[in-house]
Amino acid sequence: MGSLQQREENGEASVVTEETAISISPGSIHGFESLHRLLEANLKPQIFQEVSRLLLGLNCGRPLERICLPEAATSLSAENNFDLQAFSFHADKELLRQQRVVRVGLIQNSIALPTTAHFADQKNAIMQKVKPMIDAAGASGVNIICLQEAWMMPFAFCTREKKWCEFAEPVDGEATQFLQELARKYNMVIVNPILERDVSHGDTIWNTAVVIGNHGNIIGIHRKNHIPRVGDFNESTYYMEGNTGHPVFETAYGKIAINICYGRHHPLNWLAFGLNGAEIVFNPSATVGELSEPMWPIEARNAAIANSYYVGSINRVGTEVFPNPFTSGDGKPQHSDFGHFYGSSHFSAPDASCTPSLSRHRDGLMVSDMDLNLCRQLKDKWGFRMTARYELYADLFSKYLKPDFTPQVIVDPALQKKI
Amino acid sequence: MGSLQQREENGEASVVTEETAISISPGSIHGFESLHRLLEANLKPQIFQEVSRLLLGLNCGRPLERICLPEAATSLSAENNFDLQAFSFHADKELLRQQRVVRVGLIQNSIALPTTAHFADQKNAIMQKVKPMIDAAGASGVNIICLQEAWMMPFAFCTREKKWCEFAEPVDGEATQFLQELARKYNMVIVNPILERDVSHGDTIWNTAVVIGNHGNIIGIHRKNHIPRVGDFNESTYYMEGNTGHPVFETAYGKIAINICYGRHHPLNWLAFGLNGAEIVFNPSATVGELSEPMWPIEARNAAIANSYYVGSINRVGTEVFPNPFTSGDGKPQHSDFGHFYGSSHFSAPDASCTPSLSRHRDGLMVSDMDLNLCRQLKDKWGFRMTARYELYADLFSKYLKPDFTPQVIVDPALQKKI
Structure with missing residues (x-):
């Protein structure tokens, strides 16, 4: 079958299965079709399932x-x-x-x-x-x-x-x-x-x-x-x-x-x-x-x-x-x-x-x-909208837009002494 | 060695190497220490390197x-x-x-x-x-x-x-x-x-x-x-x-x-x-x-x-x-x-x-x-700060905060006819 890259160049379909698992040489980092398919082809099914859960955000055990x-x-x-x-x-x-x-x-x-x-x-x-x-x-x-x-x-x-x-x-x-x-x-x-x-x-x-x-x-x-x-x-x-x-x-x-x-x-x-x-x-x-x-x-x-x-x-x-x-x-x-x-x-x-x-x-x-x-x-x-406190940010932006905006910075007094 | 979870429970160190690659049963999804280590233990080094590049954002071939x-x-x-x-x-x-x-x-x-x-x-x-x-x-x-x-x-x-x-x-x-x-x-x-x-x-x-x-x-x-x-x-x-x-x-x-x-x-x-x-x-x-x-x-x-x-x-x-x-x-x-x-x-x-x-x-x-x-x-x-156009958003927020805020919506006229 050759590498995925080769198969792509030959116009072959690209369904990657366990048998066609590809190996990548450091020089051919663009050789695979997607991270998901690369992982699917190279991990055992149960491990792939858990990795997918984390990477695709599939919570509650939903496939x-x-x-x-x-x-x-x-x-x-x-x-x-x-x-x-x-x-x-x-x-x-x-x-x-x-x-x-x-x-x-x-x-x-x-x-x-x-x-x-x-x-x-x-x-x-x-x-x-x-x-x-x-x-x-x-x-x-x-x-x-x-x-x-x-x-x-x-x-x-x-x-x-x-x-x-x-x-x-x-x-x-x-x-x-x-x-x-x-x-x-x-x-x-x-x-x-x-x-x-x-x-x-x-x-x-x-x-x-x-x-x-x-x-x-x-x-x-x-x-x-x-x-x-x-x-x-x-x-x-x-x-x-x-x-x-x-x-x-x-x-x-x-x-x-x-x-x-x-x-x-x-x-x-x-x-x-x-x-x-x-x-x-x-x-x-x-x-x-x-x-x-x-x-x-x-x-x-x-x-x-x-x-x-x-x-x-x-x-x-x-x-x-x-x-x-x-x-x-x-x-x-x-x-x-x-x-x-x-x-x-x-x-x-x-x-x-x-x-x-x-x-x-x-x-x-x-x-x-x-x-x-x-x-x-x-x-x-x-509740992200409810808790967003847009009034804080409307106020901050109106201040920030002014040329004399002073950022809210609390300086360690020990540093000020040094200065 | 048993599963990582077991080894953890036994207080054993948790460095995962190729030899200790774990297998996960669907019931023990919390059995591994981190996604990174799970992938490291289960992928060939070259593939792991490419997966790491994508997942950790290691661009420019930097390890x-x-x-x-x-x-x-x-x-x-x-x-x-x-x-x-x-x-x-x-x-x-x-x-x-x-x-x-x-x-x-x-x-x-x-x-x-x-x-x-x-x-x-x-x-x-x-x-x-x-x-x-x-x-x-x-x-x-x-x-x-x-x-x-x-x-x-x-x-x-x-x-x-x-x-x-x-x-x-x-x-x-x-x-x-x-x-x-x-x-x-x-x-x-x-x-x-x-x-x-x-x-x-x-x-x-x-x-x-x-x-x-x-x-x-x-x-x-x-x-x-x-x-x-x-x-x-x-x-x-x-x-x-x-x-x-x-x-x-x-x-x-x-x-x-x-x-x-x-x-x-x-x-x-x-x-x-x-x-x-x-x-x-x-x-x-x-x-x-x-x-x-x-x-x-x-x-x-x-x-x-x-x-x-x-x-x-x-x-x-x-x-x-x-x-x-x-x-x-x-x-x-x-x-x-x-x-x-x-x-x-x-x-x-x-x-x-x-x-x-x-x-x-x-x-x-x-x-x-x-x-x-x-x-x-x-x-x-x-240049994210330079291109941020904060004035647009200061204006939007000041409008949004008003009880009678009207969202900027363009309705398909075909829908309006139906209504």
């Missing part, structure tokens, strides 16, 4: 619940070599409210053509690549789906070249029109994160999520609130901090919000969507291994716990190589690629549980059933 | 760095059967600032006598049990150490009986005096989380951390800001939300703060200590398995990442049984114990790395070297 998807979906996954996983979160039944189970999807994808191809061809090829994944979601009865950040283009911000702005499009542009048709066809809410060109405001560029209703209508937009200036993420060269606040979109299937990429490092951004009533917050992202992989499983789960809502985390996948070499502000020589986008899309729930992650190497569709009633159940159980 | 402690410390650990682990975090050297490496310790402990013993004997026995761990820290050159929440008493709040208030003591009471002597002896800053009796304010009870300077002086106090009302954590029956704000204590070894127990679920509480300049925030806790174990490895690491400081997480250990049975508000019959306090104390760093955890069953001392310069290095690298 990880997989959903069986229809053959129409699994065959699309096999034909198009995308990872397909489906799970269900647990919630208690209530006496006074019906269950509100929605089926939610996340799509991660690599680009489809070299970045040297004609821009129109690149964009079109990505759309054709993503379509079978949306079709699989449609065949699976997914109600709400979210794509990755700026999914319709390579993540070219590392280059600092302005020509990539040509990929930007208006809110009702090509990508939106493509997805509106699929939204109507599958009666599905689709979150469409694009690079936006705001023609009515002097061609301003934004990083935007367009929320498309299940009738194909545009419900509204959210523009990325927090912009990175780190490593190759030269996004502040291209667009500014969003001006749309923290909107929650009330769709046919629940109240959703979008925290785009770098916003996941800001607990306040997550909190604001919570205060506005979000039940599911998507985090469409594009992030690379060396920089952020240790943070990836932490921040989304923390947000789900602290704010009593579900989180869907999406990261693009693959390595993107650009025509002109660039430096990365790290003293290293010029190079042409952004590093490895490690995929690993997954869901987190307000009860601190989470799903395993999609592949670190391949396109993928993650599906999960979630009862939105769980959000309020967790609010009632843990 | 986990262990510190070799002096024999005086290791022999105290062996004689008194407490877990002893020591690690070092990595930080870059700077050109204009000297390194500021401090050695920091965390102590977790079970109670020492049955809860039926005379209160004075119980308290005294805990102090005598904790002393060798502080001695080991002293022998190891630890600069700052923190004990667990209300370390000088059983965590009796599950009972709702007011007699346990007798354990409360003034800021300069018995526990503080005991630790002041050790602080002087070892030139060590000691954080002393007690149940406080505020005699000058009508015998009010608080949940308080007393910060003792390295000369044995009391630098100041912090009172727990957020109080749980969940499960057996009936703490709001005993004391109210703290009135000391979010103080940072400038000690001889760096700027520290204390986020007591349930405050770790509140990102705003973590944030406030950060805005006031904390470099290390301790989270002395008491929490049990079924309720919070899946959250435990998430929240502290997220706080360290989001606020660019170190976090020291401490949880008490063992099962505490009380004289009178009580119910838990979960419909189950009365019972006499609080469940298993799972220990698992550990450190998190601002670069998203963390140490393995102390034992889930035994007392323990965790030691870590940390260069406080890393905090500013991460602020410069990631």
Whole structure:
């Protein structure tokens, strides 16, 4: 069978069983599909079960619940070599409210053509690549789906070249029109994160999520609130901090919000969507291994716990190589690629549980059933809103914003004597 | 050899090696000392290395760095059967600032006598049990150490009986005096989380951390800001939300703060200590398995990442049984114990790395070297403060606090028609 990496390269299916347990050489640290599968393949079942309990937050002895998807979906996954996983979160039944189970999807994808191809061809090829994944979601009865950040283009911000702005499009542009048709066809809410060109405001560029209703209508937009200036993420060269606040979109299937990429490092951004009533917050992202992989499983789960809502985390996948070499502000020589986008899309729930992650190497569709009633159940159980003392923090922030803010510091008198 | 649990019960040392790899029956899920050791004992070294990289956030191919402690410390650990682990975090050297490496310790402990013993004997026995761990820290050159929440008493709040208030003591009471002597002896800053009796304010009870300077002086106090009302954590029956704000204590070894127990679920509480300049925030806790174990490895690491400081997480250990049975508000019959306090104390760093955890069953001392310069290095690298847009949130909070707050919700017009 060879290593998982080899099997992937051969396009073989990637179900890892005890017999195909892989061995990893230190040089091939990207050889496995996900931490979950690596552990599953290398631990005895009983130990794996306990490790899963701790890592996936499966308390009360509850096992990880997989959903069986229809053959129409699994065959699309096999034909198009995308990872397909489906799970269900647990919630208690209530006496006074019906269950509100929605089926939610996340799509991660690599680009489809070299970045040297004609821009129109690149964009079109990505759309054709993503379509079978949306079709699989449609065949699976997914109600709400979210794509990755700026999914319709390579993540070219590392280059600092302005020509990539040509990929930007208006809110009702090509990508939106493509997805509106699929939204109507599958009666599905689709979150469409694009690079936006705001023609009515002097061609301003934004990083935007367009929320498309299940009738194909545009419900509204959210523009990325927090912009990175780190490593190759030269996004502040291209667009500014969003001006749309923290909107929650009330769709046919629940109240959703979008925290785009770098916003996941800001607990306040997550909190604001919570205060506005979000039940599911998507985090469409594009992030690379060396920089952020240790943070990836932490921040989304923390947000789900602290704010009593579900989180869907999406990261693009693959390595993107650009025509002109660039430096990365790290003293290293010029190079042409952004590093490895490690995929690993997954869901987190307000009860601190989470799903395993999609592949670190391949396109993928993650599906999960979630009862939105769980959000309020967790609010009632843990009382985080009730105990939050927002008045303390409103007061602190108003002081902190002043130029002469003095931090609350108590100095050891013994130190003061020395001074 | 038998299972780890058996070996622990026999008082045997618990270093798990390849040869002693344990097998777990589904019924004995508490049989292993820590996730890290369970994986180490059951994975091939190369795979364990990669799993560690992901779980401990060891990026850039950097291995986990262990510190070799002096024999005086290791022999105290062996004689008194407490877990002893020591690690070092990595930080870059700077050109204009000297390194500021401090050695920091965390102590977790079970109670020492049955809860039926005379209160004075119980308290005294805990102090005598904790002393060798502080001695080991002293022998190891630890600069700052923190004990667990209300370390000088059983965590009796599950009972709702007011007699346990007798354990409360003034800021300069018995526990503080005991630790002041050790602080002087070892030139060590000691954080002393007690149940406080505020005699000058009508015998009010608080949940308080007393910060003792390295000369044995009391630098100041912090009172727990957020109080749980969940499960057996009936703490709001005993004391109210703290009135000391979010103080940072400038000690001889760096700027520290204390986020007591349930405050770790509140990102705003973590944030406030950060805005006031904390470099290390301790989270002395008491929490049990079924309720919070899946959250435990998430929240502290997220706080360290989001606020660019170190976090020291401490949880008490063992099962505490009380004289009178009580119910838990979960419909189950009365019972006499609080469940298993799972220990698992550990450190998190601002670069998203963390140490393995102390034992889930035994007392323990965790030691870590940390260069406080890393905090500013991460602020410069990631720019979370710079990009935080606090003015947005100050404005949101001021609106949210008003009774007529209207969340920012964009309703799908198709839904409105239906209504």
